[in-house]
Amino acid sequence: MAVARKIPELTGRPTTFCPGCGHGILTRLLGECxxxxxxxxxxxxxxxxxxxxxxxxxxxxxxxxxxxGRGAAVATGVKRALPDVVSLTYxxxxxxxxxxxxxTLNAAYRNEKISVFVVNNCNFGMxxxxxxxxxxxxxxxxxxxxxxxxxLTGMPIKVxxxxxxxxxxxxxxxxxxxxxxxxxxxxxxxxNALKAxxxxxxxxxxxxxxxxxxxxxxxxxxxxxxxEKEILPYYTLGEFCKRGGKQE
Amino acid sequence: xxxxxKGNDAIAEAAVRAGVQLYAGYPITPSTExxxxxxxxxxxxxxxxxxxxxxxxxxxxxxxxxxCGKRALTASSGPGISLKQEGISYISKYRLPCVVLNVxxxxxxxxxxxxxxSDYFRDTRGGGNGDYRCIVLAPSSVQESVDLMYLxxxxxxRYRIVTEVMSESALGQMMEPCEFPPMQELTVQDWxxxxxxxxxxxxxxxxxxxxxxxxxxxxxxxxxEKEQRYEAVGLEDAEYVFVSYGIPGRVTHGVVNELRxxxxxxxxxxxxxxxxFPEKAFEQVNPNVxxxxxxxxxxYGQMVDDVALSVKKKLRTDIPVYxxxxxxEMVKRKDVFRDFEKIRQGQWKExx
Numbered sequence: 001m002a003v004a005r006k007i008p009e010l011t012g013r014p015t016t017f018c019p020g021c022g023h024g025i026l027t028r029l030l031g032e033c034x035x036x037x038x039x040x041x042x043x044x045x046x047x048x049x050x051x052x053x054x055x056x057x058x059x060x061x062x063x064x065x066x067x068x069g070r071g072a073a074v075a076t077g078v079k080r081a082l083p084d085v086v087s088l089t090y091x092x093x094x095x096x097x098x099x100x101x102x103x104t105l106n107a108a109y110r111n112e113k114i115s116v117f118v119v120n121n122c123n124f125g126m127x128x129x130x131x132x133x134x135x136x137x138x139x140x141x142x143x144x145x146x147x148x149x150x151x152l153t154g155m156p157i158k159v160x161x162x163x164x165x166x167x168x169x170x171x172x173x174x175x176x177x178x179x180x181x182x183x184x185x186x187x188x189x190x191x192n193a194l195k196a197x198x199x200x201x202x203x204x205x206x207x208x209x210x211x212x213x214x215x216x217x218x219x220x221x222x223x224x225x226x227x228e229k230e231i232l233p234y235y236t237l238g239e240f241c242k243r244g245g246k247q248e
Numbered sequence: 249x250x251x252x253x254k255g256n257d258a259i260a261e262a263a264v265r266a267g268v269q270l271y272a273g274y275p276i277t278p279s280t281e282x283x284x285x286x287x288x289x290x291x292x293x294x295x296x297x298x299x300x301x302x303x304x305x306x307x308x309x310x311x312x313x314x315x316c317g318k319r320a321l322t323a324s325s326g327p328g329i330s331l332k333q334e335g336i337s338y339i340s341k342y343r344l345p346c347v348v349l350n351v352x353x354x355x356x357x358x359x360x361x362x363x364x365x366s367d368y369f370r371d372t373r374g375g376g377n378g379d380y381r382c383i384v385l386a387p388s389s390v391q392e393s394v395d396l397m398y399l400x401x402x403x404x405x406r407y408r409i410v411t412e413v414m415s416e417s418a419l420g421q422m423m424e425p426c427e428f429p430p431m432q433e434l435t436v437q438d439w440x441x442x443x444x445x446x447x448x449x450x451x452x453x454x455x456x457x458x459x460x461x462x463x464x465x466x467x468x469x470x471x472x473e474k475e476q477r478y479e480a481v482g483l484e485d486a487e488y489v490f491v492s493y494g495i496p497g498r499v500t501h502g503v504v505n506e507l508r509x510x511x512x513x514x515x516x517x518x519x520x521x522x523x524x525f526p527e528k529a530f531e532q533v534n535p536n537v538x539x540x541x542x543x544x545x546x547x548y549g550q551m552v553d554d555v556a557l558s559v560k561k562k563l564r565t566d567i568p569v570y571x572x573x574x575x576x577e578m579v580k581r582k583d584v585f586r587d588f589e590k591i592r593q594g595q596w597k598e599x600x
Contacts (some may be wrong), residue, residue, distance in 0.1 A: 042443045046312065056454075062441045064315050064342075067334050070308040073300070077312025077320070078441075080270060080296045085443035087312075103308070106301035 008035040010043075015058040020220025022177040022210025023051060023119055026190075027058045029183070030117065033190045034086070037198065043086040046075045048095035051125040055090050069100025072107035075114040086197060088115040093134040094124040097159050101133070104205075108163045111170070111202040115193045118159070118205065121212035122231065129215025133157040136231060141215070156234065160207050164240035170202035172241040176209040176232060178224050189239065196243050209235050250427040255390045256281035256420040258428075259349065259413065262397035263321050264289055267432040268347070270320040272298040272309035274328065277361050278417040279351035282323040303328045307335030307348075314344040317440020319401050323349035325417070326359050326367060329375075336410050337376030345404035345437075347397070348382070348412045351420040354545070354576035363417040364576040365494060368550040371412055372523040379461075381468055382410040383475065384522040388498040390424035396520070398429050405437065407471055414522060416494050416545075418578060471524055478526035479518040482508055483533045486515030488588070491555050492543035493519045496579040500543045503584045514588075525554045530562035539568045539598070541591060543584060549573045549599060556600035568598035 011031030017023045034040045040061065047055050049068035056063055066074040071089035079087040089096070096104045096118040107114060123141050124130040130143040134156050138147035150156075164172040171193050175186030186208060193204035209231060211223035218226060253261075260282045263271075271286040283299070290297035296313075300306035303324050310320040324332060329350045339346055350371060354364025374380045383403050387393040397413050404411040439447060479497075481504055483489060492500040497518040504516040517529045540559055542552045549571030556569045572587050574580075590596045 041445060044315075044441055044443045061445050062443055062447075064312065064441070066311070067308060067338050070304060070311075070335070073305040073308035074312035074315075076298070076305075077270065077272070077309035077314070078316060079312075080298065080309070081313045081316035081318050082443060102301060103305055106305060109301075 008032050008040065010034055010040040010060050011058045012060065013058050015054060017051065017054050018214040020211060020213035020223060021051070022121065022208060023054065025177040025183060026117065026119060026208050026210070027055055029187045029190050030090070033187065033194055037191070037194055039086045039194065039198065042084070043088065044078050044082070046071045046078065046087070046089045048089065048091035048100070050092040050095050050127070052090050052092045052095060052119065053126070069095055069098070070103050071096065071100060072103040072112070072114065072116060076107055076112050079112065079114050083113070086115070086194060088117060088194070091116065091118050092125065093118060093120040093122070094132040097157055098133045104159065105163070108167050108169050108203050108205065111168050113197055113200060113202055115197045116205040117190070118207045119210045120207050120235065121210045122156070123212060123215050125212050125215055129212070136234065158235070160205060160240050163205060168202070169204070169241055170196035171204035171239070171243050173239040174207040174209065174235060174237050176227065176237060178227055178232070182237070185237070192239070192243055201243060249425045251425060252423045253390065253426050254281060254421065254423050255393055255415065256351065257285050258390050258426050259393045259397045259415060259420070260285040260289065261428060262394040263347070264293065265429050265431050266398045266401040267319050267434050268295070268321045268401065269318040269434060270296045270298070270310065270313040271322070272300050272306040272320070273322045273324060274300050274303045274306050276325045276328040278353055278420050279323045279325045279328070279349065281420065282349060282351070303331035304334060307332040310346050311335050311339050311344065314339060314346045315342065315441050317437035319435070320346045321349065322346070323351065325351045325353045326355065327357065329367065329371070333376035336382065337374070337378050337380065339410050340374070340380035340382070341378065343408040345401070345408050346410055347400045347404055348410060349397070349415065350412055351415045351417060353417050360576060361417065362577045363495065363545060365416070365496065365545040365550070366547070367414070368522065368546065371414060372525070372554070380464070381523055382412050383407070383471065383524070384412045384414050386414045386493045386520060386522050387419065388494050388518065390419070390422070390426045393419060394426055394428060403475065407467055409467070409471070414494070418495050475521060476524050476526040476528050477520035478529045479520065480516065480529050480532060482513070482515040483517070483529070485513050486534050487513045487538045488541060488591070489515040489517060489533055489537055490541050490543060491517045491519070491551065493522060493551070496543050496545050496574070499579045499581060500584060503581050522551070525558060527558040527562055530558045533563065535563065537563070537567060539570060539591065541570045541572060541588065543579055544571060544573045545576055545579060546573050547575055552599050569600040570596055571599045
């Protein structure tokens with residue numbers, strides 16, 4: 001029997017993300033998961049600085065904007081003040097993995113009972129497409145105009161693998177938004193991350209590999225194509241730390 | 249009289265008595281005993297202690313906690329407080345209360361572990377980006393450290409403002425007898441975030457900046473009107489008025505007492521609030537005063553600027569304002585006597 005799917009009230013307003021951006025899909029999925037888990041009136045969201053700021057155009061709930069990169073520290077303060085409230089961060093790769101790498105890793109290291117959602121679009125989107133730590137080798141950005149030289153700037157960072165491989169955490173996964181199948185899988189990851197927190201199991205992180213047609217200077221379809229050909233083979237999808245502590 | 253206790257331990261216990269529910273910070277000499285004390289004392293009472301990975305993380309944990317309406321504290325020294333400025337600016341933007349303890353150590357960069365007052369400008373002017381103020385309280389004894397820490401949380405919540413207690417290396421490290429105030433009930437502010445979307449959201453780019461600026465101005469003016477605190481000695485007949493705070497203020501108090509015992513007409517203003525600066529004290533000064541002298545533990549004098557502005561506002565512009573900056577460690581009474589004599593003999597150049 002067909003089931004009518006409602007737009008979740010929590011993230012029901014229109015967003016102002018660019019056409020073809022993956023953020024909007026994550027926004028919707030987060031709203032759906034929090035509502036389905038009965039947490040849409042029991043959640044404080046900490047947003048980062050960058051395109052993640054735009055999340056506040058859609059999101060109706062309690063929200064804090066953290067200083068750039070400090071989301072995990074702010075969310076830690078929230079969780080320690082209100083242990084029964086879901087404390088999550090909504091960040092980009094520049095925020096969580098570059099300027100905020102220390103806060104992100106240290107919250108994971110402590111196994112802080114927060115959920116971290118990071119949109120990885122391989123660049124600093126809001127400031128106009130500069131290189132971030134997740135920028136692909138040879139990718140042209142506003143600060144790597146001849147393509148990223150990994151000999152000078154390092155290889156793209158894989159934070160979920162780093163966390164799952166080194167720290168005791170509750171749940172770590174990487175998903176994407178390129179098609180319906182992957183969006184369904186991503187929703188499962190988001191739900192697992194939130195459930196891990198609600199059950200008091202510890203830290204959870206989901207990275208969402210996402211297209212950025214505006215700053216990649218591509219159409220939306222070309223951006224998806226680029227992801228499938230070059231980006232997703234590098235950023236492996238899946239669960240790196242499953243609930244219950246089993247690791248892949 | 250209470251038992252002997254070390255300054256840093258005493259001020260930590262005062263925060264506990266004031267109902268602090270979170271401490272988050274990073275070790276740095278000479279403030280570290282504060283977090284060492286709280287690392288066992290907070291869990292003992294079922295409260296939260298977090299050893300953060302950095303001063304940045306510490307102040308941002310305070311930010312998240314304070315958004316939930318509960319009393320939060322972080323402590324550090326000189327360069328550590330510099331790192332916290334990012335968070336202090338955000339906390340000020342969001343009009344959240346919290347208390348920051350700076351056990352000041354002397355110097356630029358890494359500086360020195362010894363006492364100094366070189367953070368005056370940064371801490372009384374806000375410190376981070378933007379246009380805001382923090383209330384700054386400067387104790388000069390262990391007992392006053394306790395009393396001001398206890399008061400700091402009330403002021404922070406009354407005005408929804410960051411309140412700094414500015415201690416000093418020597419004050420944190422020395423022992424004195426001390427009485428403690430009673431244990432306060434733990435509270436939650438009625439404007440706090442609770443996850444239930446109870447209150448209007450305050451997020452970036454959505455506020456009316458002009459309205460906010462006017463509201464902040466009104467709040468700062470109210471604080472300036474109501475919260476100036478200072479200790480004054482002999483202002484009515486003083487020919488010279490010393491201005492000094494903290495431990496140097498205490499030493500200068502001794503100098504003034506001794507000079508007055510000899511029949512010299514000198515006075516003292518010891519600011520207890522560094523912001524708001526106690527300009528009201530200057531209204532009480534003898535109109536025929538010959539000069540003001542700040543005694544400071546820094547390189548060039550910093551508070552001397554506020555003294556000159558207060559003299560201009562409350563008295564006249566032609567009264568000389570001198571500064572005796574003794575750099576660091578400890579002000580010696582014999583040096584103040586010597587340099588005061590030079591001022592009287594016209595051998596010391598005024599700053600203003």
